[in-house]
Amino acid sequence: MKTIAGIVPIVAAVFDDRGRVDLEGFARLVRHLTGTGAKALTLFGLATEFYKLTDEEKERMMRVLLAETSASPDVAGIVSITHHSWEVAAVQAQQAEQAGADALMLLPPFFLAPSADAILTHARKVAQAVSIPVIVQYAPNQTGVRIEPELFVRLREDCPNARYVKVETQPPGKFASRLHELSGGGVETLVGYAGVQMIDVLQRGSVGIQPGCSFSEVYVALYGMFRRDELEEMNALFGRLLPYITYWMQSVELIVKAEKVILHKRGLIASSYCRQPDYRLDAAEERMIDAFLHEFGAYWGK
Template identity: 25%
Template sequence: MSSTIKGIVAYPITPFDRDTGAFDPKTLHTLLDSMISSGVDAIAPLGSTGESAYLDDAEWESVAWETVDYVDRRVPTVVGVSDLTTAGALRRASIAADAGADAMMILPTSYWHLGEQEIREHVSAVADSVDIPTMIYNNPATTGIDMSPEFLVDLVSTVDGITMIKESTGDITRMNRINELSGGTIPFFNGSNPLALQSFSAGASGWCTAAPCLAPEQVVHFWRLLESGDRSGAGAVFDKIEPLLKVLVSRGLPSTVKAGLEFLGVDAGLPRRPLLPLDDNTRTALSDALSVARGVIVAS
């Protein structure tokens, strides 16, 4: 299996009706149209931003089908299939494949600490269960499970279904090490917003980010400048969007992104409890950073 996914991989939130708390597909459509028309390279529902961990099985399935169906192959879709149990992740992988996802992403997560053999057997079973490529995702800040560059590269090298890596520790040396170990042959994606500029210098194939929910044209503009070799121009754009990127990760992404959308006139509802809406100070910082980021002039 192979994948041609690269560039800006946009992570939508899962919108909820503010009054009932139910999944709101209409607002999801609005968000997807905005990101796709702005030029993002892929859509990745049901990650941390999409509150996957807080959805019941029926909700998760609805979001997966709705997203893939509405995107309708305008860009590739990468569906997050992580679950606490292997059986649950296998079920989600099957749904993602049946829905028509182009790829899936798995983040090992567990109540008990998992050893490398447990991680290997868990992700291998899921990746090999369907015929779409898998992105293995490392995010110890949310899971408490940290996979080394050596282990991640070995997984890609030995498990046919795993073809990509998402590295989200915020440590640029990890990305350099992945690139070194694989000789530049394994696609890896940066999942740490503040490292977006550095990660592409380290050889990253793309940037997995929720920022396009709020400033899609500016994020895409940054990537296109880099892709064209204009690092100076990309750096100037990054300086303008960096404050927004930092505020976004200062709290849980569902809380910050949904507050940002509210500033833009899009009601995506409240983050699911126990997550809480932003405090006043963070809302002010977010509003200021969002104004600066969206003030970047994007050439037509």
């Protein structure tokens, strides 16, 4: 079983300038990411613009990503299951497992404010449909649904493969600590939200960070410093990164667009197109991205 820990980027969807999925470009991006030091790649998170993709497009993208991660001895392939109905989500989970996914990420239902029991049932049904590890994504700011930590502990007790929670509360560290405490360490945590609270959550015992994918090399460097107990160096590098990611994380569409522009300017994708509706950067925000690329270019040889 491949490790689900360290830096676990959410892979961007790649479109051409007309908004069509660019599968060849997507495959090139995935191959690049497998060489960055990331321990796993996640597909169909919010940063993948999953909510703007057809089922057929998602199927083709999943096959491309899993072909690459299955060929890698070190990089796990994670597929996010986002359907609102467990009857459909469980089938999608089985299909992802059969296609070679090493783990799943599960976005619980949120439309029309389902009850806690409905959310628990959904997560149970999906986790029980597969044998691979499941990461439950908890993003209350994006979904509008609050979930108590006890629910995740109950899920872990009922479904041994529901080992992880991706915590995207604000702040995430306190929630992650509570999960660790209530579960006696049985629930492991990863943290998204661009890793804005990366240092705090790693010190609290979270096993990994799930940021976007446009500058994975910087996150990998930071995580390496943490693992080597080089906290002074880590704080210095993170202090340089923080003004950028805190600005971009003011909205999902803003950071999706910023990451696409970074990928494009790095030459990793041919177009920075985001499907509509999207965020339109102004001149100052474009200059911010150029400053970022200049400041951190040494991490990818520029």
